[in-house]
Amino acid sequence: MTAAEDIGLADLATQPEVAEVIRTLARVARELSRRIARGPLERHGATVGENSDGDSQKALDLIADRAVFAALQGAPVRWYASEERDEVVPLTPGAPLALAIDPLDGSSNIDVNMSIGTIFSILPAQDDPLASFLRPGREQLAAGYVIYGPQTALVLTLGRGTALWVLDPETGRFEPAGPLAIPQRSNEFAINVSNYRHWAPPVRAYIDDCLAGETGPRDKNFNMRWVASLVAETHRIITRGGIFLYPADARRGYDHGRLRHVYECAPIALLVEQAGGAATDGCDPILDLVPQALHERTPLVFGTPVKVHRVAAYHDLPHEEVAALFGQRGLFRQ
Ligand SMILES: O=P(O)(O)OC[C@H]1O[C@](O)(COP(=O)(O)O)[C@@H](O)[C@@H]1O
Ligand SMILES: [Mg+2]
Numbered sequence: 663m664t665a666a667e668d669i670g671l672a673d674l675a676t677q678p679e680v681a682e683v684i685r686t687l688a689r690v691a692r693e694l695s696r697r698i699a700r701g702p703l704e705r706h707g708a709t710v711g712e713n714s715d716g717d718s719q720k721a722l723d724l725i726a727d728r729a730v731f732a733a734l735q736g737a738p739v740r741w742y743a744s745e746e747r748d749e750v751v752p753l754t755p756g757a758p759l760a761l762a763i764d765p766l767d768g769s770s771n772i773d774v775n776m777s778i779g780t781i782f783s784i785l786p787a788q789d790d791p792l793a794s795f796l797r798p799g800r801e802q803l804a805a806g807y808v809i810y811g812p813q814t815a816l817v818l819t820l821g822r823g824t825a826l827w828v829l830d831p832e833t834g835r836f837e838p839a840g841p842l843a844i845p846q847r848s849n850e851f852a853i854n855v856s857n858y859r860h861w862a863p864p865v866r867a868y869i870d871d872c873l874a875g876e877t878g879p880r881d882k883n884f885n886m887r888w889v890a891s892l893v894a895e896t897h898r899i900i901t902r903g904g905i906f907l908y909p910a911d912a913r914r915g916y917d918h919g920r921l922r923h924v925y926e927c928a929p930i931a932l933l934v935e936q937a938g939g940a941a942t943d944g945c946d947p948i949l950d951l952v953p954q955a956l957h958e959r960t961p962l963v964f965g966t967p968v969k970v971h972r973v974a975a976y977h978d979l980p981h982e983e984v985a986a987l988f989g990q991r992g993l994f995r996q
């Protein structure tokens with residue numbers, strides 16, 4: 663069985679519009695991959711403005727957004743929602759699909775030649791532009807990301823498994839490289855620990871117990887990774903397991919974390935669930951949540967299911983347990 667059949671890509675024959683949008687995005691990704699490789703990275707990574715959320719916009723953020731928007735002219739996409747645009751933009755009147763996109767993810771990594779990406783979510787279009795996007799992530803028809811790293815690769819789900827496609831720079835084709843399944847055991851966690859003092863007690867307690875290693879309630883040592891690129895983090899975790907956390911914290915503007923629900927959390931959650939992982943806001947599955955605004959942020963915890971469920975359990979602990987020194991956190995002593 664080919665990867666295409668494994669993840670239901672064979673079904674694309676019955677969803678020709680979704681297939682057309684994915685092919686268009688793959689073509690844009692191929693071109694972006696070339697532009698990134700060519701550089702100069704200092705220019706691609708230069709700050710050129712600010713988006714509606716107050717995030718700085720790099721030159722490549724806008725190049726990627728404009729490239730996707732231009733390529734979608736005439737495509738079966740009625741509504742276009744991008745991290746780089748304040749509002750939903752109409753594309754093809756009456757077309758059946760809505761596309762949400764983070765055209766360039768991990769933009770703080772552009773100038774240092776680290777992995778960056780593009781994240782996308784395809785939904786059925788409704789007459790109301792916002793209503794097309796403000797719905798549970800389970801209603802996505804397809805979700806994916808492209809990672810621009812040592813290899814450029816596409817990771818895609820149509821809701822029946824998740825699979826990998828690797829760009830061959832010689833032929834310019836994305837070649838199928840098989841279905842992906844998140845390993846069920848791992849000792850890696852990913853979180854921006856510089857925010858430790860801003861976290862809520864359950865998140866601190868979870869990370870305290872990881873840091874305590876074999877001297878703490880978990881009785882084993884952990885390793886930490888933080889690339890500051892959601893796509894790169896997702897790719898590592900889908901490949902070799904682990905857990906990612908971008909929780910809410912006490913900084914101004916971070917009361918729902920940093921990551922945007924519609925075009926970051928929801929597509930990553932579908933990809934992760936379809937690869938056998940779990941994705942929550944710390945407690946509840948991301949795919950069951952209904953965002954209230956286009957650029958809404960949601961805390962995101964995803965990865966190997968047993969780890970993600972453990973984080974939820976820390977949120978359920980009585981206050982005295984969370985506040986206890988890790989050595990005495992009896993519930994988690996194995
Ligand atoms: O710099 P921080 O706070 O660690 O945040 C890193 C996170 O921000 C992001 O870069 C946000 O995405 P954008 O680059 O698309 O704004 C994520 O990819 C990453 O996980
Ligand atoms: Mg992003």
Ligand SMILES: [Mg+2]
Nearest residue numbers: 745764766767
């Ligand atoms: Mg971005």
